[in-house]
Amino acid sequence: MSRVLVVGFGGREHALAWALARSPEVEYVFVAPGNAGTAWAGRAGFAPSKNVPIQPGDVPALIDFARANGVDLVVIGAEAPIAAGITDQLSAAGLSVFAPTQAAGEIESSKAFAKDFMKRHGIPTAEYGVFTDYESAVAYVRSLEKPFVIKADGLAAGKGVLLPDTGDEAAAILWEIFSGDLFGAAGDKVIIEERLTGREVSLLAFSDGETVLPMPPARDHKRIHDGDQGANTGGMGAFAPVTDLSADEIAHITRTILEPTVRGMAAEGRRYVGVLYAGLMLTPDGVRVLEFNCRFGDPEAQAILPLLDSSLYAVLSACVDGRLTSVRWKDGACAAVVLASAGYPGLYSKGLPISGLERVPEDILVFHAGTTRKDGQIITAGGRVLAVTAVADSLALAITRAYEGVEYIHFDGMQFRRDIGSKP
Ligand code: AMP
Ligand code: GLY
Numbered sequence: 001m002s003r004v005l006v007v008g009f010g011g012r013e014h015a016l017a018w019a020l021a022r023s024p025e026v027e028y029v030f031v032a033p034g035n036a037g038t039a040w041a042g043r044a045g046f047a048p049s050k051n052v053p054i055q056p057g058d059v060p061a062l063i064d065f066a067r068a069n070g071v072d073l074v075v076i077g078a079e080a081p082i083a084a085g086i087t088d089q090l091s092a093a094g095l096s097v098f099a100p101t102q103a104a105g106e107i108e109s110s111k112a113f114a115k116d117f118m119k120r121h122g123i124p125t126a127e128y129g130v131f132t133d134y135e136s137a138v139a140y141v142r143s144l145e146k147p148f149v150i151k152a153d154g155l156a157a158g159k160g161v162l163l164p165d166t167g168d169e170a171a172a173i174l175w176e177i178f179s180g181d182l183f184g185a186a187g188d189k190v191i192i193e194e195r196l197t198g199r200e201v202s203l204l205a206f207s208d209g210e211t212v213l214p215m216p217p218a219r220d221h222k223r224i225h226d227g228d229q230g231a232n233t234g235g236m237g238a239f240a241p242v243t244d245l246s247a248d249e250i251a252h253i254t255r256t257i258l259e260p261t262v263r264g265m266a267a268e269g270r271r272y273v274g275v276l277y278a279g280l281m282l283t284p285d286g287v288r289v290l291e292f293n294c295r296f297g298d299p300e301a302q303a304i305l306p307l308l309d310s311s312l313y314a315v316l317s318a319c320v321d322g323r324l325t326s327v328r329w330k331d332g333a334c335a336a337v338v339l340a341s342a343g344y345p346g347l348y349s350k351g352l353p354i355s356g357l358e359r360v361p362e363d364i365l366v367f368h369a370g371t372t373r374k375d376g377q378i379i380t381a382g383g384r385v386l387a388v389t390a391v392a393d394s395l396a397l398a399i400t401r402a403y404e405g406v407e408y409i410h411f412d413g414m415q416f417r418r419d420i421g422s423k424p
Helices: 011-021 059-068 079-083 086-092 102-109 111-120 134-143 167-178 247-267 300-307 312-320 395-406
Strands: 002-008 026-033 049-051 073-076 128-131 148-152 190-194 199-208 212-214 223-225 229-232 237-240 273-283 286-293 333-340 365-368 371-374 377-380 384-392
Touching (some): 002 011, 002 312, 011 026, 011 300, 011 312, 011 365, 011 384, 079 086, 079 102, 086 102, 102 111, 102 247, 102 273, 111 128, 111 247, 134 190, 148 167, 199 247, 199 300, 247 273, 247 286, 300 333, 333 395, 384 395
Parallel strands (some): 002 026, 002 073
Antiparallel strands (some): 199 273, 333 384, 371 377
16 A cells, blocks of 8 residues: 655645545555645545645655655645756655656746747747847847737746737836846746637646656636636636547647657656646647646646546556556546635735535535635635535536535635636
């Protein structure tokens, strides 16, 4: 029997811990540091989980804990620790880690690397230029006749893409980026690229460094308000599978995007083990890669993992050992509705009591994100607080059931989108 340590504290990490606890090989799950939802007693067919008060950045403490507790596999949730090299450090300490190395993770942590890599390997993406100074960037945007977008090179927590409408607006934005005001060091380099149009799909895949197997395609809802209005967030809800990609199209994307990416990374000495997340746009001219991420999406993980029929532990260890052969998925669909704090994605308050969690019917999954426990009461502790998730035979039923779950839950100022999944 195996012991697993999940590193992180969001809804994605709760979904990972939950799916690992259902894996027959797992006897114990640890989550560092976790949240109010990631600790539970075990029961038949479901391993116990315990929170460990160690932050993802404290790698020496994670190593000590994993060694002292016989951890067989460490699973990293978020991109920041990967970009900081957590995989390399844990591996050097002799631990098995499911996550890309720092070098492989550059596919997310440097957009300039990702774009140049795609160009080198013929992977379809928007036309672009990379700039390190204000004058040449402005000269370039002024020369463009088509609409464009501006992106910061480094990690910017989902806020690094800007869509100016005029050359003057673009010049003002570029000034702010190069002065360091907008993104700090993440904006030392900018990418200016052709603006694409079309529906977006998140296609995530498991990779063992050679074999890459896609998950059901998912769709995130990034804006705060219904109808894709308002500010960008980390994601207000997701569902899977999306219905506008056929099995043939997924096979085509696997051959033309996922496989060449994993092969190309190996050829460049950046063997890619972990989740490869392709953010795609279905343009009138074909599929284009908007970005790669080096980990599960949040809330995509909450909408994808409940559909997994294989043991997550078996799949992740097969990736780490370079022997990934197959992954089974359930029929049906899954929808996850995020409940957020008032004010999110701007300033929001914390510490508000959450009620009704114990009344939510058992078939509805409530993945915790920004929650903590105080004096026995579960309270809010972040912008995105919970993801209420349901699996059903059809997407329509999954959405209905997830929203039924939302009805039981309350905290002051709770906001959520009412249109998750309405554009299947
Ligand atoms: P990224 O962080 O690169 O995925 O970009 C975040 C969001 O910005 C995407 O989900 C798109 O909605 C938008 N975006 C990024 N690149 C482009 C592009 N070339 N054209 C149009 N929209 C884009
Ligand atoms: N939900 C988008 C992401 O995790 O990057």
